[in-house]
Amino acid sequence: MFEANTLAIIFAGLMGLSILFYAILDGYDLGVGILLPLDQSDNSDTMNASIGPFWDANETWLVLAVGLLLIAFPAAHSYIFKELYLPTAILLISLILRGVAFDFRAKAAFSHKPTWNKVFKVGSLMAALSQGYMLGMYVMGFQSTFAAYSFSILSAFGVAAAYTYIGASWLVMKTEGQLQKQAVQWAKKSGWICFIGVIAVSIVNPIINEGVYDKWFTWPNTILILPLPIICFALFTISNLQLKKLPKTNDKHCWVPFVVAVMIFTLCFFGLAFSFFPYIVPGKLTIWQSASAPESLSFILWGAIVVVPVILGYTAFSYRVFWGKVRELRYY
């Protein structure tokens, strides 16, 4: 039996992990959706084939993350999503649209395919934008000020760029030929926007939130936080240098941009998590104030200890099965 405070930390960790997994995994498939070309080229089929076996499972991480927030920190769940009611509704509708469009585009009458392609692209973009907007509002402590709205809109584009960047990197790794070359160009452009976005958030965050400022610039925290932007900068540089040389003969290093993107996502996530911990609603609610009863949390923790490694195991298995360059997606 764990003690209540420890349980709150464990569940905050689990939830953070699910959010990170979600951002990386659904990030790349939303990114691929945003990049979908609307002409009737074969590229759109190849691009969709590259995410086909994974996107269902990727979105499950969102259900888990939001589920853990609901289960472990119900007060925070209702506070956050009441504040973000409309963007949440838009996010959900976008996710529904793009999810069904993915299947409809392959199965509906051929004359309807261009329409579903558009729905898939727009749905992916709207989902990314609304997530970015929600992140912005969260960072700004849900203020109803002009500054908060502007920042959130900026953040919306930042997150969309970040997803496009990781999506393009995914395509660089998973595709060949002309499409791969195209993906390299996409990755370069979106990488720059993403880079500017990360810098913007890093500057605005401590200026806006006093708590964050104190945390970042108090000894010895500074040594912990300072390397993050430096490593991030180095990673962007590596990615950019590699992208200039790709594709290489024998497709060497085609995986580098994706792996780098994953690392950048992870670092940014830790930066944000570090800024707000132990608050779950910035400046208002800590994880300890909003945690559920320990008997409920430990009941589910035992399940999670058994199940989460299994989930990771078969997720890895699924990626291994579909390892390598994407092939035409067939149901047999």
Added chain:
Amino acid sequence: MLETLMLSRIQFAANISFHILFPTITIALSWFLFFFKFRFDQTGDPVWMRAYRFWVKIFALTFAIGVVTGITMSFQFGTNWPKFMETVGNIAGPLLGYEVLTAFFLEAGFLGIMLFGINRVSARIHTLATFIVAIGTSLSAFWILALNSWMQTPQGYEMRDGVAFPVDWLAIIFNPSFPYRLTHMLIASGLTAAFLVAGISAYRLLKGDDKKAPKLTLKIALTVAAILTPLQMVVGDLHGLNTLEHQPQKIAAMEGIWQTQKSAPLLIFAIPDEKEKTNHMAIAIPGMASFILTKDFNGEIKGLNEFEGNHPPVAPVFYAFRIMLGVGMLMLLISWSTRIQLWRKNKLPPWMLKALVAMSFSGWIATLAGWYVTEIGRQPWLVTGILTIKDSATDIAPENVGFSLVLYLILYVVLMAAYLHTLFTMAGRAIEIEEITDEEKVIHKNTSEKLAAKLPTQNKQEKNYV
């Protein structure tokens, strides 16, 4: 303008009603697919693979809609019903959590292999993936019905300062109405899928498809429907008796019994009048309700008068119950008459095929009607005896809820039209495919052995690739 409470209720009802349609199909359709794949592995007969390929695409589409419409649910509990989680979150939370952890990931994780992996893994692993997806869908029903049943008949908890705390998890999960509700729902899913498979197969035959696969799937679906329909009636009856014991006010509303009475009649049809507390235009079988519920024609049934101010609105429960029963009767009639005809003549006349096409989505109607009976029948409580609907509503501005509700409703209408259209487009396309060739027979006969021999090398090659 409606108030937030009412808008939230309509929105939740719309979201969950639309969502449940798709899992209701996939829970059982996954078992159909497992059966097809299993028979293919056993016999090597390509007709099983044909059946699998056709239905796995419909499964993929249906499953995808189920997943994305379900995401909405995990957000809504907090936004529209904050008091629900505040009061019973300690119990509802872990049950929902186990659903995500054990069911959703299992389904989603193996779905990729099930849908697209048949040439990438061995036949055995692929069949196993199909089996695991089927287990996942059923597990999902297990957890969500455990929670729903607990809201109907809560036990295993204690209240401290107005908040429910778990005392005995086994008692919470296996609460009194759970086994009945779970069985009832799983069979409902079986019937929904069976009538869908039968309806689409009948559509193909009707349009001149003369291949083996639709004939085979029609036969299997009708067999399943003919077995499950009477079984469902028995289970439904037991579920009703369980409800009589734990939620007698729900039964009184279902039967339209206003005053406690002996020898209560079974109302085939009536217009219940909540103001006058009576029924108009009743067509009744004397004493039958008493007989069904107490196994005694003179048995006493408690009327709504005993639950003044604490019983559900009568009309919706009363009508929904009759719609469910009516569809059930129709299912019984059609499944048995067509199955017997098929057994005697090995072929169905066009009018029977047409009747089956018309029944394609009958499972949806019966399932929704049944859910309306049990959920509206729980009113005014959200969690029986613990929390009322009124007390759990949110304080979001009605305009916002109204806005999101309108968006959802438009979306659902479009999606439903697209789904139905696509289903029949897919059936139409399948008609044009040629019958199994001799070549295919040879290929498929060796498929399992060939695949097993081929695969390891294929994987190795790919590893070098990246």
